[in-house]
Amino acid sequence: MAVSKCSRLSGASVKHLLDSVDCVLFDCDGVIWRGDQAIPGAAQVIHLLKENGKKVFFVTNNSTKTRRMYAEKMSTLGFDVKEHEVFGTAYCCAMYLKTVCKLEGKVYLVGSDAMKQELEAVGIQQTGVGPDLIAGKQADWANVPLDPVVKAVVVGFDQHFSYMKLNRALQYLTQQDCLFVGTNRDTRLPLEGGKAVPGTGCLLQAVETAAQRRAQTVGKPNHYMFDCVASQFGVDPERCLMVGDRLDTDIMLGSNCSLKTLLTLTGVSTLADAEAHQKSGCAERQGMVPDYYVESIADLLPALQG
Amino acid sequence: MAVSKCSRLSGASVKHLLDSVDCVLFDCDGVIWRGDQAIPGAAQVIHLLKENGKKVFFVTNNSTKTRRMYAEKMSTLGFDVKEHEVFGTAYCCAMYLKTVCKLEGKVYLVGSDAMKQELEAVGIQQTGVGPDLIAGKQADWANVPLDPVVKAVVVGFDQHFSYMKLNRALQYLTQQDCLFVGTNRDTRLPLEGGKAVPGTGCLLQAVETAAQRRAQTVGKPNHYMFDCVASQFGVDPERCLMVGDRLDTDIMLGSNCSLKTLLTLTGVSTLADAEAHQKSGCAERQGMVPDYYVESIADLLPALQG
Incomplete structure (x- = not known):
């Protein structure tokens, strides 16, 4: 001390x-x-x-890069860093589900392609990555098709976040025994010049509010x-x-x-x-x-x- | 009492x-x-x-219907109700901006077509209604084009809610003198059979978290x-x-x-x-x-x- x-x-x-x-x-x-x-x-x-x-x-x-993507960025910027020295939330989230939760089943993923890759690298399948929009004029939201083997909802940064994803997460989370994990609660991603864009915390809070449940987060x-x-x-x-x-x-x-x-x-x-x-x-x-x-x-x- | x-x-x-x-x-x-x-x-x-x-x-x-749409639904269901007897949040929100805020300028609207119609009925223009998605692989989110005459961000129920809308709301709300109004904070819309879908409160909370500001709500x-x-x-x-x-x-x-x-x-x-x-x-x-x-x-x- x-x-x-x-x-x-x-x-x-x-x-x-x-x-x-x-x-x-x-x-x-x-x-x-x-x-x-x-x-x-x-x-x-x-x-x-x-x-x-x-x-x-x-x-x-940051959950938008795999360990490999980080190591590549670091190398480009002149850092001598190996993949196994990088712990991003995409990787840590996959490890958490695998080793702590011992998840058997699929993940409904509100997140990036990098998260999908890290999940797959530890043998966890996902559904949900990419756009998911309202089909038609007024969808029957409460009865959207759900994947029966999904046993966890995972929320990370997702540039395709949408009302339909929020709704689908809610439908999964109202099922018994569905885990709920978030990468982190950062509310904003600060950028150069004092600007900022919404962080994962905003998306996670929307899902938590809908689900009336609090996620376990793995990030700092x-x-x-x-x-x-x-x-x-x-x-x-x-x-x-x-x-x-x-x-x-x-x-x-x-x-x-x-x-x-x-x-x-x-x-x-x-x-x-x-x-x-x-x-x-x-x-x-x-x-x-x-x-x-x-x-x-x-x-x-x-x-x-x- | x-x-x-x-x-x-x-x-x-x-x-x-x-x-x-x-x-x-x-x-x-x-x-x-x-x-x-x-x-x-x-x-x-x-x-x-x-x-x-x-x-x-x-x-x-409920902010998804105009007074007229409500009166029509009521008539169909056998109720004797006039348009002027209906106070939905689409209408009340427009009245609030007009009479309480005395808004001069446009609204950035995260909301429904009904909200757009009620705003226009009191002479307030809006931008934002309908889909607003990420264009291309990685958008320059912090520098999305903003409408310079927008003086208020209004959040109601929006089936097209997306990361880009959340981001655009944040960019407007970091500007000085931008009002921030929500229709209501209902976290879920309950449906028959114990089911539910995410309510406006989830969307509003996401925007509030990003903007680090609390909205004034007009609804109950x-x-x-x-x-x-x-x-x-x-x-x-x-x-x-x-x-x-x-x-x-x-x-x-x-x-x-x-x-x-x-x-x-x-x-x-x-x-x-x-x-x-x-x-x-x-x-x-x-x-x-x-x-x-x-x-x-x-x-x-x-x-x-x-």
């Missing part, structure tokens, strides 16, 4: 922190890249962490994301650092799993946000206060080069 | 209640009809109330629905009875506006639901306890015929 939380990491304290960990988890967007641009110095930081014997993993709530801040890494690579939480740009997902995940936490200011959350949580006196909000912060993960470079 | 709430209305107490009011508001689905079937005796009740000099109005959260239980009737017909709340089948919308509207309230058991809510609210000791839930209940509004017939 840090003596004083939310302190700026610089000089000797960087080396001290890095010496205290064997494993570093990075969020992606806003941390190692922004959109399609690598954060300057980020590739070198990751390379040097590995050279220094650290395990490095990437944990992202839920601990499953870390469990998934730890179960495969034997990570000791005490000697693991979570680096992220969002207090409510990245830093909260770290707090939930007793990891050390580092906020980088190249993304969504600001230092003022972190300080507001710290000063709030609210116990729940303390989980969103990072142990340390840096302007950019490039601030780790001098200690790694030294 | 009733001495003892939630009492069964029968015998002499029916006449006593009807003598104490000049105006009766009815919800429609579950009260005077179910789906496409009139509740037996309902048409005669309404006819006799009018013969006895009562003003009768219909207040419904918001008092605007009653204000709209009262402003046109000079109704005294003390001498007005609200008849409905849903505690959270119909009976709550009555409580919010100090009307007398009557639950009819031909629809969604049960007597056990009402009693649970009464026994809860929770102040907010007392607003969902009706003054009286009947098995069906046909129970009013003997007093009206006598």
Whole structure:
């Protein structure tokens, strides 16, 4: 536990922190890249962490890419990253259904083609991916055909989200023993220039409201994301650092799993946000206060080069 | 104020209640009809109330029909109802924008063709009705073309609800001075046989989550629905009875506006639901306890015929 939380990491304290960990988890967007641009110095930081014997993993709530797609994007941006080091919610969701839920049956998927691929990679079939629109003038919504072997509704990011999908999810979820899993609750995907588009949280909330049920989510801040890494690579939480740009997902995940936490200011959350949580006196909000912060993960470079 | 709430209305107490009011508001689905079937005796009740000099109005959260469409459906089912006696949320929403908000500009409408017609009837133009899908493989969602004269986002029931509509609503709502209005928050539309489909509340919640703003709703239980009737017909709340089948919308509207309230058991809510609210000791839930209940509004017939 840090003596004083939310302190700026610089000089000797960087080396001290890095010496205290064997494993570093990075969020992606806003941390190692922004959109399609690598954060300057980020590739070198990751390379040097590995050279220094650290395990490095990437944990992202984005469900629109498979591990392979992530590894390819990373390679294009100059990062030395292997597929098995990437934990996106498309992959983690498939693993959760397979290993935790031990799902026998199909998934009704409100989600992307990447999610379909990750599900199929662990042997789970899906139905639902792609457009699903109202047929004709007024469909008999309550009696839409359902696949009898569907045993789970899974909601991730879906650019084809529609009233019909919402309705079909509701019809499945009113059946007994139908699991309900969401990738994450991020309400917005922030873009360059202060713009944003609706996130998976909006879609999930619509389905939850219709179904009058709450989904289990696998993404940050839920601990499953870390469990998934730890179960495969034997990570000791005490000697693991979570680096992220969002207090409510990245830093909260770290707090939930007793990891050390580092906020980088190249993304969504600001230092003022972190300080507001710290000063709030609210116990729940303390989980969103990072142990340390840096302007950019490039601030780790001098200690790694030294 | 009733001495003892939630009492069964029968015998002499029916006449006593009807003598104490000049105006009766009815919800429609579950009260005077179910789906496409009139509740037996309902048409005669309404006819006799009018013969006895009562003003009768219909207040419904359903936003998929214009006043005219309602009057036509009612006529088909044997009810003697005039267009101006029907207050649906398509009409009330248009009136709210016109008279309360004094909207100057266009509406971005997530809603039905009926809503478009009611808006146009009061001189408000809209954009958005009908399908709006993702074009191409990956749209530049944050930069979708916006209509510069849109000054309000309105969300009602929309069978064409899609990710693109959710996104477009978000883009409008991040603009300064853009109003945000919803027809109602009903989470489900109940159908015969215990089935249900997603209601407007699901769509509204998705937009609210994306926009990080709360919409003003015009439908029940918001008092605007009653204000709209009262402003046109000079109704005294003390001498007005609200008849409905849903505690959270119909009976709550009555409580919010100090009307007398009557639950009819031909629809969604049960007597056990009402009693649970009464026994809860929770102040907010007392607003969902009706003054009286009947098995069906046909129970009013003997007093009206006598």
